[in-house]
Amino acid sequence: MSKVDLSAICLRPFKLSDVDDFLLWAGDDEVIKNIRWKTCGSREEAQSFIRDVCIPHPWRRSICLNDRSIGFVSVYPWSGDDRCKADIGYAVAANYWGQGIATKALKIALSQVFIDFPDLLRLQAFADVDNTGSIRVLEKAGFLREGVLRKYTYIKGIIKDLVVFSFLSTDEIPLIH
Template sequence: MDGPSIPIPNEEKREEGISYSNISLRPIELSDLDDFMVWATDDRVTRFCSWESYTSREAALDYIKQNIIPHPWYRVICLENRPVGAISVIPGSGNDNCRGELGYVLASKYWGKGIVTKAVKLVVSSIFKEWPHLMRLEALVDVENPGSQKVLEKVGFQKEGVLRKYLIQKGSIRDMVMYSLLSIDSKLVD
């Protein structure tokens, strides 16, 4: 996971003094553990995640070392270079090599401020260049997560439909909404 952080061009300031120019993406570092724990221990944040909230720093550190650092495309979402969330793209393989799955998480303190929308725009502006074989970026969103659905729609993802009883998450069979953005659509995202 190397590479520079990706700054956002200067834009108007948002609520509570958050400027889009202070939002960036970068690879996670082991020194980010305390910031990671802020969102990874919050049940409100992990409600729609496939993983349970972390209760131990040691388990979270192991997860970072074994899963996040080797991940092909995982970045922390930073506000003034301090991690406040994370965003990733999981590549498809074999016949699914043309698509990737987008996922993100943000500390609840920062919900509703446009941070994830900007982070998704950053991913869209770079992932199709970094992975030229990628033709489709998709995201599965729980039907009970309207905030995440709104983020994707603002960025230009198309709602393809509801996948009924699609997966088991934390012991419950969930309906999921499928969203997608094609590489040819990404040129329309500002």
């Protein structure tokens, strides 16, 4: 596959018409293995997931290449006394890995979410200690590594040590190239 022109990458809300592009990556165990999503097994499943989960989500964006879905970034704000924080998660279709797409998507998200959620002071991310690519993406997007949360949670039935990263509303938003 030829190298992607990063200027053709943008974030936008999901649409029902994304279903076929969505299934290409959301149906891939390699892409979904480090996140809590269940791998999509059919077009019908993909359609209901977009309609019932992605579209109503408080802040879930499709990472698009020339307006076609090749991944996602989600920001989930906490509420009440925890409204100061939100969790960020992301994935990119495997055939596009290693081209700077997730890094660009995170930078675009950073430039938007503190505007969309005025109470937000802290955006946090959790990456499996073995997920070197994800850890690198967070470093490149300007997140601060805070430490390792040992035996923190189960993902797909396996207990995980997770590296926790944060980006604060007062941190400098990285330039988007």
